[in-house]
Amino acid sequence: MNAPAPWPAPQAPGPLDATVVVPGSKSLTNRYAVLAALADGPSRLRRPLVSRDTTLMANALRSLGIGIEETDEGWTVTPGRIRGCADVACGLAGTVMRFVPPVAALADGPVDFDGDGQARSRPMGAILGALRDLGVGVFGDALPFQVQGTGRVRGGRVLIDASSSSQFVSGLLLAGARYEQGVAVVHDGKPVPSLPHIDMTVAVLRAAGVTVDDSAANTWRVEPGPIRALDLTVEPDLSNAAPFLAAALVAGGTVRVPDWPSTTTQAGDALRELLPQLGATVDLVDGTLTVTGDGSVRAVDVDLHDVGELTPVIAALAALGDGTSYLRGVGHLRFHETDRLAALATEINALGGEVSELDDGLQITPKPLRGNVFQTYGDHRMVMAAAVLGLRVPGIEIADVQTVGKTLPEFTALWTRMLGA
Numbered sequence: 248m249n250a251p252a253p254w255p256a257p258q259a260p261g262p263l264d265a266t267v268v269v270p271g272s273k274s275l276t277n278r279y280a281v282l283a284a285l286a287d288g289p290s291r292l293r294r295p296l297v298s299r300d301t302t303l304m305a306n307a308l309r310s311l312g313i314g315i316e317e318t319d320e321g322w323t324v325t326p327g328r329i330r331g332c333a334d335v336a337c338g339l340a341g342t343v344m345r346f347v348p349p350v351a352a353l354a355d356g357p358v359d360f361d362g363d364g365q366a367r368s369r370p371m372g373a374i375l376g377a378l379r380d381l382g383v384g385v386f387g388d389a390l391p392f393q394v395q396g397t398g399r400v401r402g403g404r405v406l407i408d409a410s411s412s413s414q415f416v417s418g419l420l421l422a423g424a425r426y427e428q429g430v431a432v433v434h435d436g437k438p439v440p441s442l443p444h445i446d447m448t449v450a451v452l453r454a455a456g457v458t459v460d461d462s463a464a465n466t467w468r469v470e471p472g473p474i475r476a477l478d479l480t481v482e483p484d485l486s487n488a489a490p491f492l493a494a495a496l497v498a499g500g501t502v503r504v505p506d507w508p509s510t511t512t513q514a515g516d517a518l519r520e521l522l523p524q525l526g527a528t529v530d531l532v533d534g535t536l537t538v539t540g541d542g543s544v545r546a547v548d549v550d551l552h553d554v555g556e557l558t559p560v561i562a563a564l565a566a567l568g569d570g571t572s573y574l575r576g577v578g579h580l581r582f583h584e585t586d587r588l589a590a591l592a593t594e595i596n597a598l599g600g601e602v603s604e605l606d607d608g609l610q611i612t613p614k615p616l617r618g619n620v621f622q623t624y625g626d627h628r629m630v631m632a633a634a635v636l637g638l639r640v641p642g643i644e645i646a647d648v649q650t651v652g653k654t655l656p657e658f659t660a661l662w663t664r665m666l667g668a
């Protein structure tokens with residue numbers, strides 16, 4: 248079959264005046280799904296994200312014997328005995344490949360995991376090694392691998408190097424309350440990236456009645472005990488709000504995102520501090536985030552270690568900025584959906600840009616850019632970055648635009664609506 252034609256990224260027609268309703272958070276939806284699967288009764292999740300990553304999660308849990316019913320209201324999750332002799336498809340979803348194996352360890356038989364070709368190079372060794380140390384049989388160190396459930400996990404204390412992904416820690420903590428001794432995860436290595444995502448894990452566990460001690464740096468302890476069933480509404484995905492809010496800077500004008508939580512553990516909330524550094528005016532009033540720009544972008548020197556998933560959109564803004572920008576602390580992006588540092592440098596440079604890879608980030612000098620086909624490498628956030636560039640640069644065409652469905656299948660519809668088309 249021929250590859251679908253690339254999507255012509257629309258240019259901004261002029262200053263914007265738009266309100267964009269952003270669907271639910273991937274990180275929260277997939278955490279809640281796992282906790283609901285392990286909980287002491289049926290759960291209701293309203294406004295979950297429905298996208299490739301969350302559908303993969305729902306199907307993974309279903310294949311382990313969990314009931315998940317999707318209605319207009321959201322998901323009803325009915326826990327049950329965790330069944331083995333199952334296959335789990337991870338796609339390219341970090342949250343599926345890192346959060347489900349610790350659940351599969353509780354199954355009553357073997358569970359086989361695989362994913363997209365590209366997923367086979369995402370790091371898994373640290374979490375699979377940790378499961379072995381906790382008494383679980385595991386064949387393999389990367390996708391494809393097999394977890395040998397025996398119906399119970401001893402648990403206890405485990406030492407891991409989580410410097411390539413916070414998801415190793417989150418995955419172990421999410422299932423840990425169901426292990427006989429609970430779990431204590433101790434990180435030893437270079438700093439753990441994306442720490443707000445571990446704080447999110449701790450917060451959702453506590454909200455489900457689980458006792459978690461995170462008082463010492465690099466150590467998280469989950470006590471064994473029941474997980475309370477959930478009844479909640481999923482917050483909008485604040486990281487997925489990034490391209491829309493960025494559009495207000497590039498095109499000028501105003502973009503609003505309603506239902507912005509007043510307190511949240513989502514890393515994307517950092518946009519409220521980052522966008523003003525890039526030249527935007529940002530207000531959060533009555534639950535609506537309003538971002539206003541004048542069509543210019545200020546150069547920045549920022550550390551994105553905690554919020555790495557915002558990097559592609561910030562890189563696109565920086566390429567349209569008024570001077571050289573430095574995005575630092577994001578060496579771990581080499582292990583995301585693709586090597587994001589290489590992908591961003593290659594694709595922006597192919598437009599005529601001047602981006603160089605640093606050890607732990609990117610140096611971006613704005614240059615006059617021209618149209619080209621922008622490759623996206625199976626990475627939803629490369630699509631979002633390309634769309635932001637396309638607001639100003641004529642002739643950008645986005646390859647495999649449907650790859651954005653990893654977390655936001657509605658992206659092109661929301662984008663064109665925002666532009667008034």
Ligand SMILES: O=C(O)C1=C[C@@H](OP(=O)(O)O)[C@@H](O)[C@H](O)C1
Nearest residue numbers: 274412413414440441444555556
């Ligand atoms: O736990 C999560 O939901 C996530 C953790 C982070 O992963 P890394 O720690 O691998 O960066 C983040 O980048 C990813 O988008 C989602």
Ligand SMILES: C=C(OP(=O)(O)O)C(=O)O
Nearest residue numbers: 339340341342556583584
């Ligand atoms: C890194 C990301 O995804 P994943 O959950 O697959 O790691 C991301 O969404 O930016």
